[in-house]
Amino acid sequence: MQWNALLVLVLAVSATLWLERRVHRQLQQLLLALTRNITLATTLYALVLLPGVALHELSHALVARLLKVRVRNISLRPERLRGGVVRFGYVEVQRSDDVRAALIGLAPLGVGVSALALIGARVFGLEQAWHAIAQATDPTAAVLALVRWSGALLQAPDAWLWLYVAFAVANTMLPSESDLRPWSSNPVVMSLIIGAVALALNAWLALPLAYWLALLFGFTALVNGVVLTALMLLTRLFSASANVGPLA
Numbered sequence: 001m002q003w004n005a006l007l008v009l010v011l012a013v014s015a016t017l018w019l020e021r022r023v024h025r026q027l028q029q030l031l032l033a034l035t036r037n038i039t040l041a042t043t044l045y046a047l048v049l050l051p052g053v054a055l056h057e058l059s060h061a062l063v064a065r066l067l068k069v070r071v072r073n074i075s076l077r078p079e080r081l082r083g084g085v086v087r088f089g090y091v092e093v094q095r096s097d098d099v100r101a102a103l104i105g106l107a108p109l110g111v112g113v114s115a116l117a118l119i120g121a122r123v124f125g126l127e128q129a130w131h132a133i134a135q136a137t138d139p140t141a142a143v144l145a146l147v148r149w150s151g152a153l154l155q156a157p158d159a160w161l162w163l164y165v166a167f168a169v170a171n172t173m174l175p176s177e178s179d180l181r182p183w184s185s186n187p188v189v190m191s192l193i194i195g196a197v198a199l200a201l202n203a204w205l206a207l208p209l210a211y212w213l214a215l216l217f218g219f220t221a222l223v224n225g226v227v228l229t230a231l232m233l234l235t236r237l238f239s240a241s242a243n244v245g246p247l248a
Contacts, residue, residue: 016170051168076088116166116216120216
């Protein structure tokens, strides 16, 4: 049973990561097709994801302050770096030990997952979907319960607004390469931290953590799938006669 939960989680996370890369690429193509100006397209690209970018950077700053690490500077201004990579923002913090640096780097993922869980549970009934799937007697019934829940998403109050917020958070919550650098310097300590957090969450949620996270990442993948489809259609509409490449 536990292996099934882990397998479902791996599939859900893999789908989320694959769709996120496709969404970023497609969004860049669409904005470049619309503006024909790489600077303007970069600015619009950052503005579309601004709620998630703000949450990402503020998560770094908040956890740094909680861990008594001085925050030197915060920026939400988009910049194009070497190789055409777009940096949406950054937080400069004082040097600290590996454990605190690792926790600060991972803060956006923890805060992002928590925000998505809150939106999913309070707005879109993710908890009810979980109970319906958990009570299913076979895989077919579980899939049907998930399909029924997916079909009712747009009936939630202010559904489009919350789907947009969920989209922006989901596509900016992953730590950057620099955020993850402290984790590679002391993998044993970092693994212990992850294990302790997982056990605490499992006890708090009172249900198999892997299944809950799989459903949450499945929700994220569903949102990204819908957005990706819309972006692909719009890109074809506005760039039918031009061969437009991505910004990064």
